[in-house]
Amino acid sequence: MYKPRKIEQQDNWLDESGVKIYTITYQANILDQALYKKALISIKQSIGIPWKNTAAFTIFHEGELYPYLILGYWQNGNELFVRVYVHINKHWIEDPAQFSFCLYDMEVMWNERNIYINTIDKDSPSLDAYQNTRLPLESQSALIE
Template sequence: MFSERRIEALPADVDADGVKIYTISASGAPVDPLPYLARLQAMKTARAALSWRETPAFAICHDGASARYLTLGWWGNDNEMFVAVAVMQPEGWVEDLGRYSFCLWDMEVMWHERQAFVKHMYGARADLAAYRSDRLI
C-alpha cells in the first residue's frame, strides 16, 4: 500500500560534477549516501561520452523496503530523460533495466526534475546553474 516516503535533497557539493543527489527512505530514517557514491561514480564513468559537468543530471539514493536502489537520470537530445538503475544485491551492484527500474516514489523526484528542466534548460536561454540550484524540498 502506498505511503509517503522521506525524500531529501543533499547539498550541492556532494557530487563534484554537479549531479543533484536526492535520498528516499522506506523506513523514514535518514539515508547514508556513502554506500551509493562509489557506484554513482562508476555509473558516470561507464557513460564517459557525457560531460557530466555540463549535463543536467540527478541521482536518487533509495533505501527501499527490500534493497538499495540508485537511479541516475540525465537530460539529452534536447528534451529526453535517460535513466540507469543499479540495485544492491548479495553479489554487489547490478545494473539491468530488464530486471530493475525506478519506482513510483522516485517519480516524485523525476516530476520535480522535469519541471526544473523545462523552467531552466528548455527555454530561450539554458541556465545550468539555475537548474542545479532548483531542488525538491
C-alpha cells in the same frame, strides 16, 4: 500498499560534477550516502558523457528490499535518460528486465522535469540555475505513517 516515504534534497547535495542528489528512505531515518556515492562515480565513468556540462540528478533510494541508485540525465534536447542500479550481494547491477524505478522515484522525476523546463528548455538555458533550483517535494518532510 502505498505508504509515504521520506524524500530529501539539500542545497549542498551535488556531487563533484554537479549531479543533484536526492534520497528516499523506506524507514524514517537518514540515509548513509557513502555506499551510493562510491557507486555513482564508477557508474558515471562507465556511461562516459561530459557530466560537468550535463543536467543530471541521482536518487539514492533505500528500498524495502534493496538499495537502488537511479541516475537521470537530460540529452537530445528534452529526453530524460534513466539508469537503474540495484545493490545485491555486494554488487551494483543494472538489469532492466528485473528492476526499474518506482512510484516514489517518479515524484522526484516530476520535480526535475519542471526544473528542467524552467532552467534549461528555454531561450537562455542555465545549467547553473538547473543545479541550484529546488522545487518543494510534497513528501520531503512526510514520514512513513
